Amino acid sequence: MRSTDARALSGEDIPHGHGLLVRSCEDCACPTPRRHTGSRSRARVAGETPLVRADGVLDLPLDDEHHVLFSPHGRGGVVVVNRAAHEVFRAFDTATSPADLVRRGGDPRRTAEVVARLVEQDLVHERGAAPTPEFAESRELTAWLHVTNECNLRCTYCYVHKSPESMDAATGRQTVDALVGSALRHGFRALRLKYAGGEASLNPDVLFDLHDYAAARCAEHGLELSAVLLSNGVAIPDRLAARLLERDVNLMISLDALGEAHDAQRPTRAGKPSARRVVRTVDRLVGLGLKPHLSITVTGRTTGDVAAVVRFALERDLTFSFNFFRDNDCAAGAADLRYEERALVSGLVGAFAVIEEMLPPWSVLGSVLDRGQLLEPRRTSCGVGDNYVVVDQRGQIAKCHMDIGSTLGDVRATDPVAAIRDDTAGVLNLLVEDKEGCRDCTWRNWCSGGCALATFRATGRFDVRSPNCNIYRAVYPAALRLEGLRVLRFAEQPA
Numbered sequence: 001m002r003s004t005d006a007r008a009l010s011g012e013d014i015p016h017g018h019g020l021l022v023r024s025c026e027d028c029a030c031p032t033p034r035r036h037t038g039s040r041s042r043a044r045v046a047g048e049t050p051l052v053r054a055d056g057v058l059d060l061p062l063d064d065e066h067h068v069l070f071s072p073h074g075r076g077g078v079v080v081v082n083r084a085a086h087e088v089f090r091a092f093d094t095a096t097s098p099a100d101l102v103r104r105g106g107d108p109r110r111t112a113e114v115v116a117r118l119v120e121q122d123l124v125h126e127r128g129a130a131p132t133p134e135f136a137e138s139r140e141l142t143a144w145l146h147v148t149n150e151c152n153l154r155c156t157y158c159y160v161h162k163s164p165e166s167m168d169a170a171t172g173r174q175t176v177d178a179l180v181g182s183a184l185r186h187g188f189r190a191l192r193l194k195y196a197g198g199e200a201s202l203n204p205d206v207l208f209d210l211h212d213y214a215a216a217r218c219a220e221h222g223l224e225l226s227a228v229l230l231s232n233g234v235a236i237p238d239r240l241a242a243r244l245l246e247r248d249v250n251l252m253i254s255l256d257a258l259g260e261a262h263d264a265q266r267p268t269r270a271g272k273p274s275a276r277r278v279v280r281t282v283d284r285l286v287g288l289g290l291k292p293h294l295s296i297t298v299t300g301r302t303t304g305d306v307a308a309v310v311r312f313a314l315e316r317d318l319t320f321s322f323n324f325f326r327d328n329d330c331a332a333g334a335a336d337l338r339y340e341e342r343a344l345v346s347g348l349v350g351a352f353a354v355i356e357e358m359l360p361p362w363s364v365l366g367s368v369l370d371r372g373q374l375l376e377p378r379r380t381s382c383g384v385g386d387n388y389v390v391v392d393q394r395g396q397i398a399k400c401h402m403d404i405g406s407t408l409g410d411v412r413a414t415d416p417v418a419a420i421r422d423d424t425a426g427v428l429n430l431l432v433e434d435k436e437g438c439r440d441c442t443w444r445n446w447c448s449g450g451c452a453l454a455t456f457r458a459t460g461r462f463d464v465r466s467p468n469c470n471i472y473r474a475v476y477p478a479a480l481r482l483e484g485l486r487v488l489r490f491a492e493q494p495a
Contacts (some may be wrong), residue, residue: 008023011487014492025177051095055123066080066488067081071121080487085114088111092134135377140191147210147393148166151269152232155459157330159330159331166198169209178411178414193211201235214227232274254295256305282316293318295320297325300337300340303339306351308352324468326451327458364483370450382429397431398426402453403427427456432444
């Protein structure tokens with residue numbers, strides 16, 4: 001991008017850009033990012049129509065030649081502009097038409113291209129017609145299937161009271177029937193299954209019988225199906241990996257550190273270290289062509305270890321996500337799991353430095369911000385109470401996997417989606433504008449107030465901002481800068 005030519009780039013200019021938007025998190029209820037197609041007409045920006053800069057646009061320098069722009073009231077993602085395009089953007093500090101810019105000496109074609117991109121990303125708008133966020137209604141029903149309560153680890157922050165009990169094949173099929181019927185009844189077009197536990201890989205025969213049955217039922221009714229196995233990664237045999245590859249089931253593995261810190265909070269059932277075993281599993285799976293997504297849970301013990309795990313992932317071209325520790329009854333005796341704000345921010349900054357050094361082609365805007373993301377505006381931070389269902393090993397329905405003991409009915413007799421939508425006694429996943437401290441915040445449509453259950457645990461209320469609010473405010477601009485660097489490096493630049 002030469003500074004003599006006005007250029008503006010976004011993630012849409014990166015080849016296969018939408019496929020490089022990593023899901024917010026695989027181990028939670030986050031909705032899937034949708035594709036933005038630049039639907040705002042380029043024709044509207046031509047000629048004499050006055051345009052003005054949108055309120056609250058973040059304008060961050062990338063280097064001496066480039067800036068990254070983000071509209072908190074827009075559709076998500078960033079625009080990277082060079083010096084000449086930045087001057088075009090700043091011209092709209094006061095009402096100006098594209099024709100005015102050309103009369104001042106701007107190249108007609110380049111000016112039109114830059115202005116069109118600024119309008120498409122809600123960075124400038126017609127005077128009196130400020131952009132409003134577009135909130136997409138999810139058409140994918142996500143279900144957390146607790147296929148076993150058994151686990152070969154005893155993680156200090158886990159919220160599950162372990163037992164040998166597992167889901168049987170009959171319950172698995174009844175669960176699929178209930179989910180498919182509920183999805184069709186409520187207008188969903190896709191079903192996403194998260195095979196979890198406990199350690200779901202300890203019940204492989206039921207898991208694959210359930211998945212194959214789901215594939216047949218979804219095909220029968222025209223529903224798209226996707227799935228992921230959530231695992232601690234201690235033991236994923238080659239045969240199990242082959243079955244995942246054969247069925248196109250994704251794999252998420254938890255890895256919090258590369259050594260003692262991981263071992264301390266994720267020991268085996270016998271109290272032995274597990275980090276080395278997980279690392280060996282990851283490397284073996286990569287060799288088999290099965291690249292797992294790494295889930296990095298950040299606790300007070302591991303804030304200084306996040307950067308090393310990120311380096312490990314990027315060296316293997318693996319995607320990853322950060323999940324901040326969420327307090328729960330099972331972890332009540334481990335006070336050092338709770339993190340201090342400055343230490344956590346410092347750990348994230350260190351991880352961001354590694355990302356910048358080893359910049360991947362995929363976007364981190366949806367994976368490094370805990371329950372928040374900067375890919376698309378949202379009014380709630382997850383799908384709890386709307387498009388996310390939890391089913392335990394007995395076929396009991398719950399709203400959130402962290403509150404799996406609070407059940408709302410049985411899949412054999414209850415519509416799962418209706419159950420979680422009608423419930424008002426459990427987790428209340430309120431709209432962000434209904435949360436105190438969020439209504440006027442720049443980031444309200446991006447963090448959406450944070451995890452409802454974590455907020456309630458910390459404050460006793462659902463209608464207030466997240467206790468992580470200051471952390472989010474501190475790291476969001478840094479994440480936008482990383483996205484700007486990604487766009488600058490990987491975008492195909494117009495001739």
